[in-house]
Amino acid sequence: MIDGGGPRLGPARRQEAIAEQILARGDITAGELAELFQVSLMTIHRDLNELERQGLVRKLRGGVTAQPSSVFESNVSFRERSMRAEKEAIAARAAELVEPGMAVMLDDSTTSLALARRLEALAPLTVVTNFLTTIELVAGMPGIRLIALGGDYDVLHNSFLGVSCTDAIAALQADLCFVSTSAVTGGYAYHQEQHIVPVKRAMLASATRSVLLADHTKLTRTALYRVARLQAFDRVIVDAGAAPEALQELDQLTRSLDVAALLPPEAP
Amino acid sequence: MIDGGGPRLGPARRQEAIAEQILARGDITAGELAELFQVSLMTIHRDLNELERQGLVRKLRGGVTAQPSSVFESNVSFRERSMRAEKEAIAARAAELVEPGMAVMLDDSTTSLALARRLEALAPLTVVTNFLTTIELVAGMPGIRLIALGGDYDVLHNSFLGVSCTDAIAALQADLCFVSTSAVTGGYAYHQEQHIVPVKRAMLASATRSVLLADHTKLTRTALYRVARLQAFDRVIVDAGAAPEALQELDQLTRSLDVAALLPPEAP
C-alpha cells in the first residue's frame, strides 16, 4: 500500500516508485501499476519504456520484471534527486576550500555539480570538467573560465570518458580537484564502473590537492573497482548523517576528515 | 522608415533590426528606438544590454553607438538564423558524402550543425566535434557515438578551442571532416579570428578526406587570417546562390566543386 490515493506524482517520482515496486516484488503487470498509481495504462507503458531504456527493468508481454543485474548505478536525473540535502551540505563545505583565481577540477558526479552551482560567487575561477551537465551550467557563468575535457560520450553519466579524456587531463595541472566515488570502505574509495576509474585517477594525478566528496550512504556500500587509497586524498568530506562509529573509523584512515552539518532546508 | 507600424517582432528579430539601425546610423538614442519599434523604453534598454553583452554596440548615457570595430563576427543564435536555406542545401549535399560506419569530424559552424541534424538517419556513425551546440544535439541521438573535443570554452562561438583542443584532435583520425570558414577568396579559405585557425587546421590534418562548406556570401567577403589553400580540401560545397563568374573562378581553384541547389522551403 504505497499510494493510498495520495496526490498525483510527477512522472519522475512515479517512475522511481514504479522501479521500487518492481525491485521489491520482482514482477508486476501493467494493469496493477495503473490501478496503483491511478493513471492510464498508456502512461504506465510510457514509464516502463523509459525505465527499460535506463536498463532497470525488462518488459515482457503481460508484465514487467526486475532486471536481474545486481548493479544499480542509476542515471543522472535519478541520482540528482537523491540525497539532495546531504550533497548540498557537502558542496557548501567544499566551496569553502575554493579561493578566487584557482583552477578547480570537477568530476562527473552530482555532488560536484552541486559544488559547481556555488562557484559563480567565487569568480574569477577556472573550472575543468568532463561532465556535460556541469559544462552547460558553467558555460553560462560570467567570470568563470571553462575548460572542457573531451572524450567518448557516455549516455548514462552524461560525461566524457576514455583515453582522449585522460590524455587531456594529463596535459593540465589544477590547484584543486573534487572527486566523488560510489563507495568508501576499508581505507579505499571504490567505483562501480570500470571505465570511470582511469578518469578519476588521472584527475588525482593532475591536481596539486585533491578532495573526496562522499555522502554517508557511500560508507556502508561497496563497489567492484578500487579507485585509490583514502590517503591519496588531501581531504575527505562527508555529511553528518553518518554513524558515529563509521566516522571514527574513517577518521583513522584519512589525512583530514571534514564532517559537513546538514543545512536548514532552503526557503524558495 | 524601417518599421511602419508592422506586426510586433520577437525580441531576437527586433534586436537584429536595432543593431542594423545602429550600424547604419552610427548612433541613436533609446527614445528614438522606442518610438521606432513601438515598445517601451525599458524593453529597448534590455535589448541594448543584450547587444552590448554580445559586443556589438556601446551604451553611453543618452544614447548608444556602434562598436568601432570593423569585425562583425556575430554570435551563434544570430548566425543560426541567417542564410538558413543555403545552409540546409549545403548540409543536404554534404550528408550524401557520409556513409554508415564512418567517423566524421565537425567544426563549430552553424552549417556543420545543420549537417549534424541529418546524421541520425545515417547511424551507426561516430561524430567528433568541439561545438557545444552540436554536442548537445548529438548526445541525444541513439546509434551515434559521440566524441567531444575539449578545450578552452569560447562564449561567442559556444565551442572549445586552444591547445587542449588541437592536441585532442591530433590524437584522432577521422574518415571525413567538414569545415566552414568566414571567407573564401583567391584560392584560400580565411577566418576572422585567430584562435579558431589552429583548430580548423588540426581538423584538416587529422582527417583522411576533408570538405569545405561555404554559402555564397562567403565568396565575396574577405577575412584576416588564412586558414588553408582550397587545394587542401578534397571537396568544396557552395550553394547555388553564387554568381556564375564566382563559381567559374572557384571551379578552377578547387579539386572538386559541388554546387548545392536550394531546397524547396519545408512544409512543417
Add this chain to the structure above:
DNA sequence: GATAGATCACGGTGTCCAGTGTTAAAAGCT
C-alpha cells in the same frame, strides 16, 4: 539639487511544451 536618463522590482500576458488520456490500429498469445 534638479532633471533626464537608467535600473530595479513587480505583476500581467501570451506562448510553448511536457504530460496525459482517448481512440484506433497493430501485434502476440492460445
Add this chain to the structure above:
DNA sequence: AGCTTTTAACACTGGACACCGTGATCTATC
C-alpha cells in the same frame, strides 16, 4: 480466429517561462 496486450496517433491541459510594461528608485550630469 478470438482474445489480450502493446503501440501509434491525435487532441487537450495546466504550469512554466519568456517577454513586456508600469511605477518606484537610483545615478550621472549640469
